[in-house]
Amino acid sequence: MQQWDVVDYRDMVVIVRDVIADMIKQGKRSIKIKAASPARPYETEYGRRRLHHAFVEAIYKSLTAKK
DSSP: OOOHHHHHHHHHHHHHHHHHHHHHHHHOHHHHHHHHHHHTHHHHHHHTTTTTTHHHHHHHHHOOOOO
């Protein structure tokens, strides 16, 4: 794995996180966000299994957790 691969992956996670954060601000719940497949643009590169519901759910929970 090259350094650029790590940078690209980090960028993807940040972009997907920002998309999910915007959807949360719009009042969307986890089930609607997962149905929208915010990580779909990256499935070809990183694989659908990696970016499936568990990935989106983990980001959703991290953004909505009480601190």
